[in-house]
């Protein structure tokens with residue numbers, strides 16, 4: 001059972017220093033990314049196509065059959081268990097958070113496929129939400145915006161130590177955020193007080209800041225000490 005004093009960070013989370021998504025660590029994870037892309041495409045097709053009922057039911061049956069094929073393999077639930085499995089097999093661990101996160105996971109079909117990287121003392125992110133993330137007509141759902149902020153700020157904590165739990169997020173929605181176009185995010189650490197990191201981020205579409213966020217993140221009592229000079233390399 002988890003307790004809230006254990007770190008949320010699995011110590012393998014790194015912040016990329018490149019605006020380009022890194023290649024998958026092996027062919028298996030490349031195939032997972034490809035399947036996630038296919039699932040996103042299927043979802044988009046269903047949400048946007050005026051498809052006949054029979055066709056929808058036929059595709060559902062095929063998808064259930066294919067899901068059962070994959071389910072027949074050994075099941076491993078959660079990043080921690082998967083990481084332990086790879087370690088026990090002496091296999092290389094992918095960056096599981098960036099592959100599996102519901103906000104940014106390249107191999108998670110429900111994630112909008114965000115990329116986060118560091119430049120100096122800031123983290124940047126790029127994401128293109130689509131019709132599956134619609135809130136107000138033609139615009140991004142406010143809860144999805146909260147998810148994106150939470151994740152970018154969470155990862156941004158890595159610049160100054162380990163990743164703590166989100167304590168409080170305060171979001172101001174300045175104007176509707178478009179979908180189906182690349183959005184940019186930028187985040188930084190404003191200050192650290194004891195176990196608390198005060199973070200801030202903005203969401204931009206074209207030249208407009210559509211939302212901004214302040215977050216307070218609470219490091220666990222047994223967290224790594226903050227302000228490691230190279231936090232993304234120190235734990236390897």
Ligand SMILES: CCCCCCCC(=O)SCCNC(=O)CCNC(=O)[C@H](O)C(C)(C)COP(=O)(O)OP(=O)(O)OC[C@H]1O[C@@H](n2cnc3c(N)ncnc32)[C@H](O)[C@@H]1OP(=O)(O)O
Nearest residue numbers: 004008009010097150154163165166167168194196216218
């Ligand atoms: C690997 C990365 C994965 C990505 C993760 C993405 C981020 C997430 O989604 S995390 C999930 C969402 N968040 C949660 O579920 C957190 C649930 N809450 C908790 O577990 C606890 O309340 C927790 C950990 C935040 C704080 O508990 P605890 O460590 O006991 O804090 P506590 O000792 O009471 O307080 C420490 C300090 O933080 C402050 N604080 C506590 N809770 C909060 C809060 N919610 N907001 C702001 N400040 C807070 C206290 O006032 C105190 O400040 P000070 O030192 O100045 O007196």
